[in-house]
Amino acid sequence: MFANIRNALAFPLTATLLLGACGPAPAAAPLATTAASPGASATPRPPKDQVKLTSVLSTELNLATLVGYAKDYFGEENIEVTDIVLGSSGTLRAAVIAKEYDFGLFAFVHDPIARLAGSPWKAVVSTYDREIFSLLVRTQLKDKVKTVADLKGMNIGVTGPGSGSWAMANVYLKKAGLTPDKDVNIVTLGGDPSVIYTALQSGKVDAISSWEPITSRVLETAAGFALVSIWDPKAHQEWVGSDHALGFALMTREDVIASKPDLVKRMVTAHQKALAFITASTADALADTVLKNAKTAEQFAGLDRPLVVKLIERIKPGYGTGCLSKSGFDVEMNIAVTYQLTKQAITFAEFGDTRYAGECP
Numbered sequence: 001m002f003a004n005i006r007n008a009l010a011f012p013l014t015a016t017l018l019l020g021a022c023g024p025a026p027a028a029a030p031l032a033t034t035a036a037s038p039g040a041s042a043t044p045r046p047p048k049d050q051v052k053l054t055s056v057l058s059t060e061l062n063l064a065t066l067v068g069y070a071k072d073y074f075g076e077e078n079i080e081v082t083d084i085v086l087g088s089s090g091t092l093r094a095a096v097i098a099k100e101y102d103f104g105l106f107a108f109v110h111d112p113i114a115r116l117a118g119s120p121w122k123a124v125v126s127t128y129d130r131e132i133f134s135l136l137v138r139t140q141l142k143d144k145v146k147t148v149a150d151l152k153g154m155n156i157g158v159t160g161p162g163s164g165s166w167a168m169a170n171v172y173l174k175k176a177g178l179t180p181d182k183d184v185n186i187v188t189l190g191g192d193p194s195v196i197y198t199a200l201q202s203g204k205v206d207a208i209s210s211w212e213p214i215t216s217r218v219l220e221t222a223a224g225f226a227l228v229s230i231w232d233p234k235a236h237q238e239w240v241g242s243d244h245a246l247g248f249a250l251m252t253r254e255d256v257i258a259s260k261p262d263l264v265k266r267m268v269t270a271h272q273k274a275l276a277f278i279t280a281s282t283a284d285a286l287a288d289t290v291l292k293n294a295k296t297a298e299q300f301a302g303l304d305r306p307l308v309v310k311l312i313e314r315i316k317p318g319y320g321t322g323c324l325s326k327s328g329f330d331v332e333m334n335i336a337v338t339y340q341l342t343k344q345a346i347t348f349a350e351f352g353d354t355r356y357a358g359e360c361p
Contacts, residue, residue, distance in 0.1 A: 054104035068274035077266035088191035107164025123249035130318035133168035135228035148176035157205035165209035246328030283313035323360035
């Protein structure tokens, strides 16, 4: 079962969501309409592959997985997702490198960082085709901070060095002419959304690199305002340089692909089924899907249904088919090199394996 989550902004830094034991109930078998042939017997299905998946608590990153669980798309692929291990992305990257886990949902920057650290990763399906990190500033500074450059001398909260939130905070600051750790103070807050929210609300930090559901909670409670609204297409174009980006993906290591290619294929298929459902459904229907399943609903604990609908409506345009976009890769790799988020560039072929979800422009 899922670990108990008291509310959307109050949960441990690293939590394990246990899914398998209380998974979706199997559909009832249809009534037989013809007699079975003498001697006929069904081929027994092999035991389900049990998979532990790492992620941060991010609605953008997790929604396809949550939908896949609620709709039993993993079960259809003979997979039991037993655990979703939540924590700081840098810590989880180290765990995947150490082979504690084989699959993880990660921001773009983790793939080249892992490869350059000697662990060749591959993205196998894109889970979100835009950037997700907005720059939020505490409400008390609304009259003082009008542009990113106005953050000079202030404290900026990120999850940690090498994380997606850290990467985009660097992009925003450097693009505004500020040098991180010189013109501003970068504060490591970890991956616990409650800590991040409280740090902004209390004034421990003046701004945060934020994602959902933190963004909706901050805006809903008026704890802060959006200086960079990355969900806005105009802001995305201005700060990222494109209307799309290969921002987030299901990632694994090359040794896993070599040893378990069929499992990788089925993991991709389950996510693509979920992505198809997301793109074809309204935000209201998607809210029903994740909130009516007791286990997936726990990632939205503390958020009322109208806010969940509003949250999903805001992020829904970023979902695609799961294909790996070459131009989206180029956008992210250019950002990573230009703003020195990685030591050097890697190629598209090194970044992803397109045999499963396909390649797109």
